[in-house]
Amino acid sequence: MIIDNIIVIIVAIILITYLSVNYVKKYAPLNLLFIAIGAFALGIYVPTVYYGTQVNILTQVLLLLGIFIVPTIGSIIQYKDISFGVKLLYTRAKKYYNLGKYNKCIATVEKILNKYEKTSEISLLLANCHYELEEYVEAKENLYDVINLDREYYIAYFKLGNILEKENDIDSAIDMYKRTLKIEPTFYDAYEALGILLAEEGKYSEAEKVYKKALEYHKQSYELLFNLAMIQLELSKTNDAEKNLELALTINPNIDEATYALGNIQMLKGDYSRALELYSEILKSETYGLKAYYKVAIIYVTKNEFDKAMSIIEYLISSDANYIDMIENEFVFNAMRGRIDALIEQRKEHNQLQILNEEEEVNQKKKNRKNWFGRADEQETEKESILYDDIDFDKVGFRKDTNNEE
Numbered sequence: 001m002i003i004d005n006i007i008v009i010i011v012a013i014i015l016i017t018y019l020s021v022n023y024v025k026k027y028a029p030l031n032l033l034f035i036a037i038g039a040f041a042l043g044i045y046v047p048t049v050y051y052g053t054q055v056n057i058l059t060q061v062l063l064l065l066g067i068f069i070v071p072t073i074g075s076i077i078q079y080k081d082i083s084f085g086v087k088l089l090y091t092r093a094k095k096y097y098n099l100g101k102y103n104k105c106i107a108t109v110e111k112i113l114n115k116y117e118k119t120s121e122i123s124l125l126l127a128n129c130h131y132e133l134e135e136y137v138e139a140k141e142n143l144y145d146v147i148n149l150d151r152e153y154y155i156a157y158f159k160l161g162n163i164l165e166k167e168n169d170i171d172s173a174i175d176m177y178k179r180t181l182k183i184e185p186t187f188y189d190a191y192e193a194l195g196i197l198l199a200e201e202g203k204y205s206e207a208e209k210v211y212k213k214a215l216e217y218h219k220q221s222y223e224l225l226f227n228l229a230m231i232q233l234e235l236s237k238t239n240d241a242e243k244n245l246e247l248a249l250t251i252n253p254n255i256d257e258a259t260y261a262l263g264n265i266q267m268l269k270g271d272y273s274r275a276l277e278l279y280s281e282i283l284k285s286e287t288y289g290l291k292a293y294y295k296v297a298i299i300y301v302t303k304n305e306f307d308k309a310m311s312i313i314e315y316l317i318s319s320d321a322n323y324i325d326m327i328e329n330e331f332v333f334n335a336m337r338g339r340i341d342a343l344i345e346q347r348k349e350h351n352q353l354q355i356l357n358e359e360e361e362v363n364q365k366k367k368n369r370k371n372w373f374g375r376a377d378e379q380e381t382e383k384e385s386i387l388y389d390d391i392d393f394d395k396v397g398f399r400k401d402t403n404n405e406e
Contacts, residue, residue, distance in 0.1 A: 041066025
C-alpha cells in the first residue's frame, strides 16, 4: 500500500515536472492550469498518506483526477503537440499591439514562431508592429511574406502602399492601392488613400473616377463627397461640386470646410444672400470663422455697404495681424481704401506701442531684479536667468530692504 502511494506521488511529480518544462519551452498558458490542479491535489494527497487519514470515496476520486487524470491529459496534449497555446499567445500579442506595446507584441510573436510556422495573420501582425515603430524595411519584409502566403490578402497590399507612400515611391504606392481595390472593391481606406494621392499628383480626372466609384459602395460618406467636390472644383466642374457639397452637408451639417467652400461658390456666382447665409453659419468656427468674416467684408464692399464692411475689417485686423497684409493687397477694398488705410495705420501704431510696452515691461523686470538682489553692475542685470525670469518680484512677499533684517 505504501509502495502504491509512493508510485502515485512519483508519477504526479513527473507529470507536473513535464508540464512545467513544456510551459517554459512553449510558453503555453494552459499548462499553468494543469500544473496548479496537479500541485494542489498532490498537496492534499501527501499529508493524507503520511498521517494515514481516511477520506471518503468522492474525495479519493477528486484527488485521483487532480493527481493523475488531469496532468496526464495535459501531458498527452503536449506530447502530441495538440496545443491551445498558440491561440492564447496570438491573443496576447494582439492585446499588446492594441495597447501600443509593439516591442512586447513582437517578442510574443517570436515565441509563437519558435514552435509554429509563420501564417499570414502572424506576418501581418509583425508588419503592423514594425510599421508603428517606423521600421519600414522589416515591415515590408513581413508584408511580402503575407502576400507569398496569401495572394488575396488585400490588407497587405494596402499597408505596402502606406509604406511606399512614406518612402515617396508614389507610383508604386498608387499601384498597391489599385491592387487592394481589385481584390476588395469596397475597401474605404484604399479609396480615400488613392484619391488623395492622385489629387496630390495633379491627376484630378483619375481621382474623380476613384471617388465616384467609392461612393457606389459608401453613399453616406460625407468625407468622400467633400473630397470629390474639391476635385471637381479643380476641374472647373462648379455645378457638380456644389451638388456634392450640399449632399455632404445634408449628411453632416457640421462640416465647416464644406460650408465655407459652398459659400465661396455662391459668392462667385453672385448669389450674395445665400453666401452670407452660409458664412454666417461658421463665424464662430475656430478654423474658418475669420476666413468667413473676410469673405463677408468683401461681399459688403461689393454691395457698397461700406459701414458694415468697415466694422468687420476693424474686427479682423484687431483679431489677427495677418489680415492687415491681405486687406492691403485686396483690390476689392480699393473702393474704401482711404478709410481702410487710416484704420490700418492706426492699428500698426497700436501694435508698435504694444511692442514698446512689452519691452518696457521686460526692462522693468530686469531693473527690479537688480534692485532686489542689490546688484550695482548694470551689465549683470542684462543677463537673463532661467531661475527667476518668470518671477514677478513686485508681488512676492519678501522685504526689499534687506538692511532692516534682524
